[in-house]
Amino acid sequence: MLLNLLLLAASLVIIAVSADRFVLGAARSAELARVSPLLIGVVIVGFGTGLPELMTAVLASIRGNPALGISSVIGSTVINSTLVLGTLGAISAPAISSSVLKREGLSQVAAVLAFSLVIVLWQNRIGYIILLVGLAVFSFLMIRQAKTKDNVNLELEREVAQIEHSINWSLKKSMVITLAGLAAVLVSAELLVISATNLAKSLGLAPALIGVTIVALGTSLPEWVTAFAAARRGQSDLVIGNVFGANLFNATGVAGIAGTISPDILHIRHLQLEVGFMIAASLLAWYFLSSQRRLSKKEGWSLIVVFALWIATVSL
Secondary structure: HHHHHHHHHHHHHHHHHHHHHHHHHHHHHHHHHHOOHHHHHHHHHHHHOOOOHHHHHHHHHHOOHHHHHHHHHHHHHHHHHHHHHHHHHHHHHHHHOHHHHHHHHHHHHHHHHHHHHHHHHHHHHHHHHHHHHHHHHHHHHHHHHHOOOOHHHHHHHHHHHHHHOOOOOOHHHHHHHHHHHHHHHHHHHHHHHHHHHHHHHHHHHOOHHHHHHHHHHHHHHHHHHHHHHHHHHOOOOHHHHHHHHHHHHHHHHHHHHHHHOOOOOOOOOOOHHHHHHHHHHHHHHHHHHHOOOOOOOOHHHHHHHOOOOOOHHHHH
């Protein structure tokens, strides 16, 4: 059991670091290849940050354990909506632009609701494919809107510029780092799935419980660290947009691909309870942010309390 625990911890650290290297390398390679900053921001930065969740869920499904991957999506969504946003609010009480709330905010709520319907009422390949179609439609609308609205375009270009200014790699070095990062993500995700499954067996627990707690916490760690740092730098819109984007990608892309690979009946003990908690957390976070277009410190701490209640609930 100790070996599995150490492998689990190590794989979580490696997958977080390697995913970050992959995003940086891919963004730099695309920039040197004169790819539009708009596409870099939407496709590479936006979806690349969800690579740990995607690889973990896909490999779990390939190994015939879709509940581990799907439960990690549920857990990551709750953690992003409570712990990550709660930390941001508790530290800096940020103001939020209306464009972020209207675009990413409403979209992630719709994605979470659609994901919930599929895994509770419609657990088959068609339902998961519909989630992927929803992601494709959102991506298309996002790119089209960014081309016509300067404020959206500026947000994306600012995010890409931060990456470009932080590194000065050649194209060859960027491509090597991209491929190495991707390979490390694949290997660490495989170790994560194996160690999580074995740990669950040794403790007499369902793999889904490990997925919704430890795995979800580990794959959401980069977002939490980013939120903590951004709160001190006053970059709240960027973090909130990324959190909403991560929830949307997890609920549609990650769940859609994992479920399409293995559309088996999910053996999750308290599926309805966990899904209900996920919906409530997403709606509560969006309500706090949209009520006065500011996340107060009181609301931030309230979200952190909700996160503590979540951990206590799923651990029972």
